Amino acid sequence: MQPVKLKAGIYWVGGIDWDIRNFHGYLTQRGSTYNAYLIIDEKVTLIDTVKHYLYDEMIERISKIVDPAKIDYIVSNHVEMDHSGGLPKLMAVAKNATLFTSPKGASGLKAHYHQDWNFKVVKSGDSLNIGKRNLAFVHTPMAHWPDSMVTYLPEDKILFSNDALGQHLATSERFDDQVPLGITMLEAKKYYANILMLFDRPVAGALKAIGGLEIEMIAPSHGLIWRTHISEIVQAYQKWSANETIEKAVIVYDSMWGSTAKIAAAIQAAFENKGISVKMMCLTANHISDVMTEVIDAKYLCIGSPTLNNNMMPTVASFLTYLKGLAPKNRTGLAFGSYGWSGQSIGLVETMLKDTKMVILEKIKVQYVPDQAGLQKITVDLEKQL
Numbered sequence: 161m162q163p164v165k166l167k168a169g170i171y172w173v174g175g176i177d178w179d180i181r182n183f184h185g186y187l188t189q190r191g192s193t194y195n196a197y198l199i200i201d202e203k204v205t206l207i208d209t210v211k212h213y214l215y216d217e218m219i220e221r222i223s224k225i226v227d228p229a230k231i232d233y234i235v236s237n238h239v240e241m242d243h244s245g246g247l248p249k250l251m252a253v254a255k256n257a258t259l260f261t262s263p264k265g266a267s268g269l270k271a272h273y274h275q276d277w278n279f280k281v282v283k284s285g286d287s288l289n290i291g292k293r294n295l296a297f298v299h300t301p302m303a304h305w306p307d308s309m310v311t312y313l314p315e316d317k318i319l320f321s322n323d324a325l326g327q328h329l330a331t332s333e334r335f336d337d338q339v340p341l342g343i344t345m346l347e348a349k350k351y352y353a354n355i356l357m358l359f360d361r362p363v364a365g366a367l368k369a370i371g372g373l374e375i376e377m378i379a380p381s382h383g384l385i386w387r388t389h390i391s392e393i394v395q396a397y398q399k400w401s402a403n404e405t406i407e408k409a410v411i412v413y414d415s416m417w418g419s420t421a422k423i424a425a426a427i428q429a430a431f432e433n434k435g436i437s438v439k440m441m442c443l444t445a446n447h448i449s450d451v452m453t454e455v456i457d458a459k460y461l462c463i464g465s466p467t468l469n470n471n472m473m474p475t476v477a478s479f480l481t482y483l484k485g486l487a488p489k490n491r492t493g494l495a496f497g498s499y500g501w502s503g504q505s506i507g508l509v510e511t512m513l514k515d516t517k518m519v520i521l522e523k524i525k526v527q528y529v530p531d532q533a534g535l536q537k538i539t540v541d542l543e544k545q546l
């Protein structure tokens with residue numbers, strides 16, 4: 161377990177979670193990392209820790225550089241346990257360490273671990289001298305939790321951005337130019353879609369707050385460190401947090417006997433005929449977190465469910481609950497589905513779409529099995545609305 165040098169005296173000492181596939185409901189098919197950073201200066205400083213079960217891995221990396229008992233300062237940028245889980249054991253080893261965090265960080269850590277550690281609360285704009293270097297703290301509330309903050313190291317031009325700009329991506333490489341950029345950007349997109357989409361305004365505020373900083377490296381708390389493609393990831397975040405969409409439709413559905421799937425295909429034809437990009441995502445084949453990655457830049461979201469027991473299918477209900485929580489803005493929605501006799505599902509889907517404040521297209525409802533003429537009519541009628 162080796163540390164990785166970012167710059168002279170600054171090291172990545174985090175943990176790699178190769179096997180995690182379920183991050184509170186988010187399918188992390190490429191695993192993740194929890195990034196902790198060690199700065200060797202007059203005050204030995206650690207920025208964030210790791211999930212509790214990777215504590216030993218972090219300590220082994222730190223111990224290759226310095227005795228962990230000699231850590232003077234620990235910065236907790238974020239309370240969530242993927243970054244604070246190592247604190248209880250670490251605070252028992254680094255007995256003299258001072259723990260720097262935001263006001264909500266202090267109350268949050270106390271509510272998680274019930275320990276009277278040596279807290280020092282920092283305000284946004286505060287600076288901490290650690291010897292030859294200074295750490296500047298910028299609060300970024302709700303990017304991701306109320307306690308979230310980032311830490312900037314001006315002498316080395318490194319931004320420790322915590323959750324923002326991260327990716328769930330387990331690799332032995334540590335930098336963005338060591339892994340194909342398409343993979344890293346896709347995982348960054350999936351991360352934003354599933355973790356930060358709800359917090360678009362706080363993320364835009366955070367981008368503004370760090371906008372004036374000279375940055376040579378962005379060291380997030382998950383995944384790879386950005387040193388070559390900084391402008392690409394910052395520009396992508398600007399677009400995502402502004403809810404910018406393209407002419408693209410995501411068609412999400414489940415089907416019992418194939419009728420709702422046929423309607424989905426008729427809807428697909430309408431978008432294709434209008435030259436609009438389409439992504440078909442049946443919920444038996446696609447995880448809801450992967451659907452959200454496609455939703456991030458799609459103007460149109462079409463959701464279909466047959467009626468099952470006077471309701472929508474549970475797969476569709478699950479996706480809609482997830483979608484409502486992440487609350488994408490500026491979208492156009494369409495509800496569709498087949499039914500046997502009562503047909504509640506289509507109205508229920510439409511109500512959920514209305515709850516997310518989407519512009520709503522005319523819903524499509526077919527009893528039992530649609531015939532060819534009916535499918536063609538669906539395509540033609542929808543084309544007129546696009």
Ligand code: FEO
Binds near residue numbers: 241242243323381
């Ligand atoms: Fe990676 Fe909000 O924790």
